[in-house]
Amino acid sequence: MKILLIYPAYPETFWSYNYALKFVSKKASLPPLGLLTVAALLPAEWEKKLVDLSAGDNLKDRDIKWADYVFIGAMSIQRGSAQELIARCKELDAIVVAGGPLFTASYQDFDRADYLVLNEAEVTLPDFLRDLENGNPKRIYTSKEKADMENSPVPAWELVDNLNKYNSLCLQYSRGCPFNCDFCDVTLLFGHKIRTKSQTQILKELDKLYQLGWREGVFVVDDNFIASKRKLREEILPAILEWNKEKNHCFSFGTQASINIADEEDIMNMMADAGFDSVFIGIETPNEESLKECP
Secondary structure: OEEEEEEOOOOOOHHHOOOHHHHOOOOEOOOOHHHHHHHHHOOOOOEEEEEEHHHOOOOOHHHHHHOOEEEEEOOHHHHHHHHHHHHHHHHOOOOEEEEOHHHHHHHHHOOOOOEEEOOOHHHHHHHHHHHHHOOOOOOEEOOOOOOOHHHOOOOOHHHOOOHHHEOOEEEOOEEOOOOOOOOOOHHHHHOOOOEEOOHHHHHHHHHHHHHOOOOOEEEEOOOOOOOOHHHHHHHHHHHHHHHHHHOOOOOEEEEEOOHHHHHOHHHHHHHHHHOEEEEEOOOOOOOHHHHHHOO
């Protein structure tokens, strides 16, 4: 099989960093970690190409015609680009397989996608691949089952043609969040139960980035990095600290966390020692009056 994996473009929003990226001579903030993980779940013998429209990659008609299947993964903010992309693929008679948060939340809006592999790929993609091999794939694959993160593979970073076009590379340690914010779809997608990768997995992912020559920032994309405090204290942060020390502090780290990280002084100190130099705290609500109360 020949598989083309395409990440749609972002519109100009806060998250696209259109102007900020110019100051650091980068094309995009982060690579498409979800698609790279999906690529790693596909059979190793299949040919794979990645085109990241969010990083300014040029998608040619011949790329689409080359592929047996076009895989598209997207977040909700990329809806417009995803719709245009599917339309272009269908004009060239390409077979489209779509998944990720956008399609999971609103699959009914994408009737031109041939196959919808929804929810977490570690759970639903193997069923699609099995049925595809047997010649009887269904159009929609969905599951309420949550993935065991310890079965998630090292992302297929070798598909990225130029790592330096990104401001940071990234990894995912956990999925899920204990909170229930009414404006956020994280718990709808991943649930409240916190599921984590093992220490061994995290170090393998760091080793892969190091082996590829990366020596800049690594962003841990968890929606709430401190959701599993015990494991973070006892296993993950000590392992990252020791790894980064052995590699002469080659990586700086950033992540996202809930504001109660301020109550965990020991975790913040461990993070700083391990190389974390920034934490994104989202003070978010659709209610303007609530935002005024935050200061």
